Amino acid sequence: MSFQNKTVIITGGASGMGRLSAECYAAEGANVVLADINEQALIALCDSINEKGQGRAIYSLCDVRKYPEVKATADLAIETFGSIDILLNFAGGFELRMCNCDKPFPDTPVEVFDWGIDVNLKGPFYFAHAVCPQMVKQHSGVIVNLGSVTGEEGSGAGMAYPSAKAGIMNGLTKSIAQFGFAHNIRCVCVSPGPVMTRPAMANMKTGLGRAAEVREVVDFIMYLTSDKASAITGSNHFIDCGRIAMPRP
Ligand SMILES: NC(=O)c1ccc[n+]([C@@H]2O[C@H](COP(=O)([O-])OP(=O)(O)OC[C@H]3O[C@@H](n4cnc5c(N)ncnc54)[C@H](O)[C@@H]3O)[C@@H](O)[C@H]2O)c1
Numbered sequence: 001m002s003f004q005n006k007t008v009i010i011t012g013g014a015s016g017m018g019r020l021s022a023e024c025y026a027a028e029g030a031n032v033v034l035a036d037i038n039e040q041a042l043i044a045l046c047d048s049i050n051e052k053g054q055g056r057a058i059y060s061l062c063d064v065r066k067y068p069e070v071k072a073t074a075d076l077a078i079e080t081f082g083s084i085d086i087l088l089n090f091a092g093g094f095e096l097r098m099c100n101c102d103k104p105f106p107d108t109p110v111e112v113f114d115w116g117i118d119v120n121l122k123g124p125f126y127f128a129h130a131v132c133p134q135m136v137k138q139h140s141g142v143i144v145n146l147g148s149v150t151g152e153e154g155s156g157a158g159m160a161y162p163s164a165k166a167g168i169m170n171g172l173t174k175s176i177a178q179f180g181f182a183h184n185i186r187c188v189c190v191s192p193g194p195v196m197t198r199p200a201m202a203n204m205k206t207g208l209g210r211a212a213e214v215r216e217v218v219d220f221i222m223y224l225t226s227d228k229a230s231a232i233t234g235s236n237h238f239i240d241c242g243r244i245a246m247p248r249p
Contacts, residue, residue, distance in 0.1 A: 001227075003025050004030070005031070006029075006030045007081040007082070007085050009035060009077055009088070010088045012089075013045070015038065017221075018034070019045060024218050026057055030085075031081045033080070034059040034060070035059070037061065045057065073130070084141065088144045088221065089123065092123070092164075095116030097158075098116075116159075117163065120165060125172060135180075140184050142188075142225045145190070146190055146192070147168050152244055165191070188235055190236075193243040193244075194240075195213075220237070
């Protein structure tokens with residue numbers, strides 16, 4: 001799976017799965033464009049990747065909720081590297097955690113739901129829209145959206161997250177894939193169960209009795225974005241240590 005000279009835009013690239021993806025794609029020769037709101041972490045990660053002298057790393061300070069910043073990120077990728085080959089839509093999070101809200105559904109301020117929908121659903125939508133013209137021009141490209149088992153299961157609290165993830169896993173991924181058929185652009189969704197980006201994820205129940213390692217998810221995404229997976233598009237893929245398959249009480 002060579003990614004030599006491929007250009008990969010990674011939203012949420014400053015942390016977690018996005019961060020490890022940046023390191024792994026660059027180690028395989030890709031040029032990475034990291035889009036995130038955490039500038040300090042972005043600078044440190046770009047420096048560390050560029051010191052290694054494999055693929056190059058640049059960053060764009062970008063809030064995925066703001067279309068002009070999303071468009072500027074796509075433009076920066078084209079100006080710097082001349083192509084956009086892969087888009088990884090990692091930026092996201094559970095709105096109650098990200099907005100420090102511990103209120104039950106009826107008392108949750110609507111601004112918290114807005115954050116959950118805007119970052120988790122509109123962000124991937126905006127980024128797909130911004131990169132598609134270049135992918136059409138190239139007649140190639142792969143877009144990976146990040147769903148979640150919560151999009152399948154729902155959640156009695158923090159309802160924007162499961163709603164947004166369900167939208168990505170079905171409507172958005174299939175719709176982008178359908179648009180992409182004629183342009184050799186693939187779109188897939190990867191939907192993790194618990195992943196060890198935070199120690200607390202080890203407490204979620206799964207069939208295998210453990211959370212996935214970050215590297216396991218990144219390896220799967222690298223496969224899906226490689227030429228080996230050229231027959232795969234429009235589909236959602238759980239990587240959840242068997243959580244969805246567990247017998248229900
Ligand atoms: N970790 C898990 O167990 C798990 C499980 C299922 C799904 N997911 C999904 O996988 C993706 C990555 O998860 P992670 O745990 O690696 O995330 P993380 O929390 O480690 O990183 C998320 C990144 O997104 C960035 N971000 C937040 N808001 C942003 C905005 N408005 N604009 C741009 N960047 C923004 C943050 O700064 C951070 O760097 C998310 O979409 C998440 O919902 C994670």
